[in-house]
Amino acid sequence: MNEHDLTSTFAELRARTAPPHRLTPEALVVAGRHARRRRRRTVVAGGALAALCLVLTVAFLGRPHGEDHPVPVPPARHPVSTPAPSDVVPGSSSPSPSPADPVASSGPPAASPSLSPPDDVHR
Amino acid sequence: MPRHVTRRADRDDAFREYVAARADAMRFTAYLLAGDWHTAEDIAQTAFVKLYLAWDRIDHAGSVDAYMRRIVTRTFLNEHRRGWRQRERLTAEPPEMPAAANPMPEQRMLIWRALSAVPPKQRAALVLRYWEDLSVTQTADLLGCSAGTVKSQCARGLDTLRTVLRQQIGEDADEILTEGASW
Numbered sequence: 001m002n003e004h005d006l007t008s009t010f011a012e013l014r015a016r017t018a019p020p021h022r023l024t025p026e027a028l029v030v031a032g033r034h035a036r037r038r039r040r041r042t043v044v045a046g047g048a049l050a051a052l053c054l055v056l057t058v059a060f061l062g063r064p065h066g067e068d069h070p071v072p073v074p075p076a077r078h079p080v081s082t083p084a085p086s087d088v089v090p091g092s093s094s095p096s097p098s099p100a101d102p103v104a105s106s107g108p109p110a111a112s113p114s115l116s117p118p119d120d121v122h123r
Numbered sequence: 124m125p126r127h128v129t130r131r132a133d134r135d136d137a138f139r140e141y142v143a144a145r146a147d148a149m150r151f152t153a154y155l156l157a158g159d160w161h162t163a164e165d166i167a168q169t170a171f172v173k174l175y176l177a178w179d180r181i182d183h184a185g186s187v188d189a190y191m192r193r194i195v196t197r198t199f200l201n202e203h204r205r206g207w208r209q210r211e212r213l214t215a216e217p218p219e220m221p222a223a224a225n226p227m228p229e230q231r232m233l234i235w236r237a238l239s240a241v242p243p244k245q246r247a248a249l250v251l252r253y254w255e256d257l258s259v260t261q262t263a264d265l266l267g268c269s270a271g272t273v274k275s276q277c278a279r280g281l282d283t284l285r286t287v288l289r290q291q292i293g294e295d296a297d298e299i300l301t302e303g304a305s306w
Contacts, residue, residue, distance in 0.1 A: 001234065001285055003253050003277075009231040009238075010254040014151060019160050023146040023167055025139035031168070032138070032175025039176065 138178055141187060142171060149191055155250045156199040158239045166202070170194040192255060193265050196247050203243040237287040245280035248273055 149170065154163035173194050174187075181190050238246060244266070251262045252273070263270045 001281070001288065003281065005231075005234060006249060006281075006284070007253045009234045010155060010250075012228070012231050013155070013235065018147075018151065018154075021146065021150055021160075021164055021167075023142065023150060023164065023171065025142040025146075028142050028168070028171045028175065029135050029139060031172050035172050036176055 134178055138175055141174075145188065145191065146171070149195055152192065152250065152255065153195050153199065155254055156196065156243075156247060166195060166198050169198050173198075189261075189265075192251070192257075196251065196265060200243055200247060233288060233291060234284065237284050237291065240287040241280050241283045245276045245283060248276035249280045252277055 146167065150160075150163050150167040153166040153170070154160055157163045157166060170191060174181075174191055177190070181187060238249075241249065247266060248262060251257045251265060252259070257265065259270045259273050263273045266273065266276075268276075
């Protein structure tokens with residue numbers, strides 16, 4: 001068998017009666033228009049989705065992030081055995097607490113070399 | 124009437140003319156590829172819809188057939204790759220039987236049956252080369268492979284056909300096939 005036999009077989013098949021087909025020009029034009037409309041809708045929907053993603057991404061990256069983050073809190077320390085605020089004599093000459101006084105200050109104690117570390121106090 | 128509506132009507136008319144002239148031939152090519160008329164009709168319909176979508180883009184100076192052949196072949200190969208064609212499908216009508224009025228010679232019927240055992244890409248190469256009468260270069264361009272690959276696909280396809288025919292016919296296959304060479 002060679003390629004000529006194959007060609008003859010194909011020609012023989014072509015000469016035989018084929019079943020009727022439903023490929024009418026009108027049906028194919030209708031199907032083509034339908035496919036075109038579907039494709040357009042897909043393109044529009046895809047474009048809208050891409051634009052939405054872009055807007056959301058830009059909004060997420062561009063938002064101000066200074067205020068949103070909490071102020072970092074320094075690690076907690078052991079309580080220092082200093083007089084409680086109630087022991088302070090009211091009407092003393094210095095109502096404003098000294099910056100060196102860790103208990104009286106409202107903020108976290110500053111890391112200062114004048115302060116003795118809590119471990120030394122207990123020792 | 125707006126200009127774009129006229130243009131669309133012209134385009135649709137040209138497309139209708141092409142379908143009327145070439146639907147039968149394209150469906151037959153699809154039949155040679157797929158092996159049955161139902162699948163061939165599905166492939167041809169898909170290919171014509173794709174052609175409609177691309178109608179404005181293609182160069183109409185004689186290349187529509189080449190473009191259509193390409194779509195038919197690729198649709199066939201893609202659908203084979205997907206594998207859903209192998210599944211049984213329910214249809215309203217019974218499957219068509221071969222016309223008994225002009226039966227094919229037995230040897231050719233055997234070749235046609237054996238062709239269904241040839242892998243899709245080899246089968247596509249055989250159909251394009253020996254039915255559509257395309258050159259090796261044209262076939263390679265259409266299948267998206269090299270000329271060497273087309274040659275080897277054709278040679279392998281013919282080998283597969285011979286092997287299947289030997290299995291079908293039996294011991295005296297070579298003798299019958301040799302006689303067949305002069306059909």
